[in-house]
Amino acid sequence: GAGVSQSPSNKVTEKGKDVELRCDPISGHTALYWYRQSLGQGLEFLIYFQGNSAPDKSGLPSDRFSAERTGGSVSTLTIQRTQQEDSAVYLCASSWTGADNQPQHFGDGTRLSIL
């Protein structure tokens, strides 16, 4: 596709349930990032993947959060035992390389609401 694709666009779930968020980066982009954005707030870095290297998980807020990137392409962010404070927009971005002088291209995000 032309841009970063995220699914679902909206997810409403009950507290305690697990959720999976998907990100399909721009073809050829080796770097992939997940961010969280709470209402009216800035971007909070969660996790970074670069090619086949071990991901940087330093931004994950708790061990309920995990992410995978299969085949260096599609990524899944999983939140287990969701809490109300997990409600936010989860944004995925990709770039050609992991160098931070590369522009990041964002998807439309998944709006997660925990009831």
Added chain:
Amino acid sequence: GQQVMQIPQYQHVQEGEDFTTYCNSSTTLSNIQWYKQRPGGHPVFLIQLVKSGEVKKQKRLTFQFGEAKKNSSLHITATQTTDVGTYFCAPSGAGSYQLTFGKGTKLSVIP
């Protein structure tokens, strides 16, 4: 990552007025990137500044990088309703892959 402070946090302007947002750092920056996020949308890359004192223009938008590379600004001339959104700056090029975004300046334009 390098930390920056963006001011103001919010700005309301009448359509046709000018607007400026500032991005300030206590340390020297390598490069700086600017992004725009429309309401309900995702951040979109606008520009990257690299050189000390650099000035770049995109139509009504003027981006500047300070001589000391410790601050940057985005100026919009004669705002339009299409300029509404949040403008973020992010230091870049310091060798880290991680961009640390500022908290952003939210611009509202009153028609």
